[in-house]
Amino acid sequence: DQQVKQNSPSLSVQEGRISILNCDYTNSMFDYFLWYKKYPAEGPTFLISISSIKDKNEDGRFTVFLNKSAKHLSLHIVPSQPGDSAVYFCAAKDYAGGTSYGKLTFGQGTILTVHP
Amino acid sequence: ETGVTQTPRHLVMGMTNKKSLKCEQHLGHNAMYWYKQSAKKPLELMFVYSLEERVENNSVPSRFSPECPNSSHLFLHLHTLQPEDSALYLCASSQDSGVRETQYFGPGTRLLVL
Numbered sequence: 001d002q003q004v005k006q007n008s009p010s011l012s013v014q015e016g017r018i019s020i021l022n023c024d025y026t027n028s029m030f031d032y033f034l035w036y037k038k039y040p041a042e043g044p045t046f047l048i049s050i051s052s053i054k055d056k057n058e059d060g061r062f063t064v065f066l067n068k069s070a071k072h073l074s075l076h077i078v079p080s081q082p083g084d085s086a087v088y089f090c091a092a093k094d095y096a097g098g099t100s101y102g103k104l105t106f107g108q109g110t111i112l113t114v115h116p
Numbered sequence: 117e118t119g120v121t122q123t124p125r126h127l128v129m130g131m132t133n134k135k136s137l138k139c140e141q142h143l144g145h146n147a148m149y150w151y152k153q154s155a156k157k158p159l160e161l162m163f164v165y166s167l168e169e170r171v172e173n174n175s176v177p178s179r180f181s182p183e184c185p186n187s188s189h190l191f192l193h194l195h196t197l198q199p200e201d202s203a204l205y206l207c208a209s210s211q212d213s214g215v216r217e218t219q220y221f222g223p224g225t226r227l228l229v230l
Contacts, residue, residue: 002158004158034218036221041223042221042223042224043120043206043208043221043223043224044159044206044221045121045221046218046219046220049218089158089159102157103160103161103172104161104166104219105161106158106159107158108156108157108158109158
């Protein structure tokens with residue numbers, strides 16, 4: 001059973017417009033969420049994160065929104081740029097069991113293409 | 117070198133071969149991870165080392181054997197692999213400091229098992 005889902009395999013957006021990437025989760029024990037970006041032939045790069053005690057976190061052109069009641073988070077990129085074209089993964093962290101490290105559970109990824 | 121490095125970047129091996137993947141982190145972190153990414157699947161956590169001790173093994177077959185000799189280095193020893201083990205293997209590290217730790221990834225090793 002996949003606990004973190006990105007239901008859109010791909011998204012195509014015009015340069016300058018807003019990109020909205022969505023992610024749903026099922027495990028209510030997740031308390032920290034991250035977005036990673038991945039270019040071909042590179043590892044995932046950390047983009048932005050949000051704690052479960054917040055509903056919004058902003059960093060430049062990137063904003064992550066968290067709706068805990070709906071178990072849904074989204075990443076907004078505005079304005080979108082061609083260099084943003086990559087695979088975007090959402091990930092959730094679970095600290096259940098009192099462990100001192102966090103296990104990351106990833107979604108399948110969404111391929112974002114920003115057209116000039 | 118900065119960040120997390122992995123070698124080799126590409127590897128082709130037969131089912132009877134023995135090979136090792138190497139990961140090195142230059143971030144001063146104390147936790148390291150191996151992930152597997154197969155085509156069209158989410159990243160799957162394989163192993164976690166925290167303070168050089170293995171703390172997680174997600175039911176990974178014994179043909180994958182991790183080794184963490186110190187906090188900066190992590191190896192994944194491979195033997196008698198199957199073609200379905202072909203995937204991208206990613207190493208990550210983090211500073212085990214509580215809720216808001218972030219994992220930083222290496223570029224990965226693209227493995228093909230023939």
